[in-house]
Amino acid sequence: MRSGVRALFLAASLAMISSGCGESASPYYGTTKRTGKSVSTFYVNAGVEPEVIDPGRAAEAVGTMLAGHMFEGLATYDPVDAHPTQGVATAWDKSDDNRLFRFHLRKEALWSDGKTVTAHDFAFAWGRVLRPSLASRTAAVLYVLLNGELYQRGQLKVTKGSTGVVGAPADNAAPVTTVAAGAAVRILKTEGEYSQIALHRRLPTFDASRPPEPEEAKPAPLGWVPSSALEESPSVLGVRAVDDETLEIEAEHPTPYLLDLTCYSALSPMRRDVVEPLESAGKVDDLNRPENVVGNGAYRIVDWKFRYEIAMEKNPRYWRADKLKIDRIVWMMLEDYRSTLNLYKAGDLDYIGDNASIPPETMPFVETKKDFRRSYYLAVAFYSLNTKKPPLDDVRVRRALNLGLDKQQLVDRVTRSGQIPATHYVPDFTGSGYADVAKADKAAGTDPFSGPGMDFDPERARALLREAGYEIDKDGEDYKVRKFPPLEILYNTNEGNRAIAVAIQSFWRKHLGIQVAVRNEEWKVMLKNIQEGSFQIGRGGWIAEYNHPETWLDTFLSFSPQNQTGWGDPEFDRTMKEAAQTADPTESIRKFRVAEKIAVDAMVKIPLYFYTRNVLIKPWVRGFHPNPRNTHHAQWLWIDETGAAKEEPAMPPLDFAPPGPFAPKAAPPGEAP
């Protein structure tokens, strides 16, 4: 199989290169004339078949992209740099400690069936995403809501009625006390028909002057109640609709990136009267069928040919529908890059799509074309190190491995798509103010992530190994480390991953004298092994869920399920918390950089490079800008067949004014969100 794949790559690249040679004189890739197509129809490759397009469940790139066209959140990504701009919300307020937020919704936002989009639709949708029985894979983004995680994990419920608590999980056990109806309780464990509960006092206050009760690490058990006396209630969550146009959010912990999160498809509104009938009939999956989608986004799905094509049309009730210039989108599900490039070349595709990839071997030819666009992408590639096993339990060895890696060579010779060699985890172009701080630090010569000890330095790497107690012999041009325990790189089967692993293997052999084995496993097998800690060095990557350093740094928290390195540092955890609580945005980012430095010094993940995304877009498409999320919403795009029109989006994005203070507002009229 592997040699087959390799041959496939080879054959295809030969065909590509030879097809290129004949026309290398043309400054564009393929035809530059659009014929026989409507100027208001956009032909684009979606990538693969989406798994789920229900925004509350979509977790993968294609599903979230399509959901993002059919639904609109409180905010929406700007077409140029992907910062949050106005969506359903027109303004927002926040408390100084980034804990409370209030969004003001526009009155004119409508659903595709004509009803008004209200704050209740958001509160319902978010509660639904976190509902344990939905088992949404994307729910973790909503753990920012107070009690979100406990609620989704089924550990936080309310009593249905006034409930007697007994001393043991048995029918004849002695009563202990009585809990009033609607009380929030933690479920500590269950035995048979009974649940052991504790009172949960940490509930949303939606009041800046009154923080919720602190988190209890070990809640005191109150006693046992019949499990049937408890029910799920989203009233415990930190989100509520104050009225139709006001949504309030109370976060679990300070969340400086909350506005950015509201652009994400999982935080889209949904309609209770559309969702619940299907859900109660056990047909939640049917929400993915075009006839059941009621959206509030710019487009609505009209046809879905399985594994082939999805057609969307302008949603005439979208609040900016009159400004849209693309009336119809044809999403082709092209899984093969050759068919993508061929159809693009022939002019059947206007854009190869956010999820398409151009293989590195064709890059040297394609990247010289005028219709080629490269964006620096909010994602980092790394190798995770398992610190539980020697020799990687020694930080000096881990740092030596990092310094012995010529990352510049790696991106120039192996990955070849303009990636940026990484010395740390947060890309320097990250938003939320990170880019500005990084730039200022570099200008002042105080960047903690460049210079000696950070950049490629084999000399220093060997010194670290010696310090760790390994003797290094010089053998001609080569080095040899004595008695170094065996090491192995684990990667998921893929030609590109193999090339990287082999290059790294050779860097370490050449510069450090360490022999490393490489092993490939099929994707799901590798995931399992990494999650179970059966690895030494494992390939990984992390794409930003929101445009803020926390998205990467969170994965280093000692209690994060994404941290499989075995490393944890209370100092790091504390700094992260402090950073998030800091009101001043620049100061907050500086603290995140301090936390990042702690993680870099521990070097439990060797950063390799920051990703790029490389696409081809026909010269007749206007309003297209490479952006760090590589997300290109059709609402900003338009087609100019004359080629003379100015480069601007189809409609101007509307920026938010700076947030107002979170001043008290009247409580909602006794209604659960």
Added chain:
Amino acid sequence: MIRYAARRLLAVVPTLWVVMTVLFFLLRAVPGGPFDAERVLPKEIEKAQLAYYNLDAPLFVQYKTWLANVVLRQDLGPSFRHAGRSVNEILRLSFPYSAQLGLLSAVLALAVGVPLGIQAARKHNTAGDHAAMGVAMIGVSVPRFVLAPLLVLVFSLKLFLLPAARWETWRHMVLPVICTGLPMAAYIARLARAGMLEVIRSDFIRTARAKGLSERKIILRHALKGALLPVVTFMGPGLSGLLIGSLVVERIFNIPGMGRYLVEAASNRDYNLVMGVVLVYGVLVMVLNAIVDIAYRYLDPRVALEEP
């Protein structure tokens, strides 16, 4: 005859049952589950996900449920990968594409392969024979993933005669059909040639020649039937392979067929879909093989259908 056919077809059932049972347990023995992803989920959520698809039940219970659903309700269950689509629906949507491509390719393969092989046999050891077999050898050896990009390059991107991909009009079908059918035509040509060579050396052909029949009549009336025996043998598994579709051709030409699922569903751990595809494939292979055996009876009087 009918008794034989019925018996052959009935024998398919236990064979399929064994295949499906072994597959059912093998699939679940492979590490990794359908919902594993880079982001690790809390264990409660993982459990709820598995429970939704009844994957948390004991293996044997899952097996019994699956078998009962298939046998009693002809229901292959939901796909884990494509929310809201049942395996039945996926197969119903994708099989016609693969079958259409497969049948067209088989027609092309036979129409090109058989005459080519027979001509080569008749011109045995001449330059024409060597040329035809040389071409056939190349046809057999060049893999489809090389042939397909080359065809696209020449006919779509250089000559602009045919579309580069997709499945809409007859023009879209030309390249995929050639790409799928040609390697098979080459194989068939070699089989037909070998079959014909064997037959035209046999006694009854010599007799026919001695009677003074025209060469044309000898080939078409007497030799052809026997010469096609190896081709017919091959068409059983060959046609089932064509009908189920080809991963490579379907990907390169973006045809929404069934070929891709053999590999893809397995790596996604979409258990139900794997089972469904294998079931269809198994039925095709076994039924077509039975038909081939029956066809033998007509082509070769020496074959008796009733076993002793």
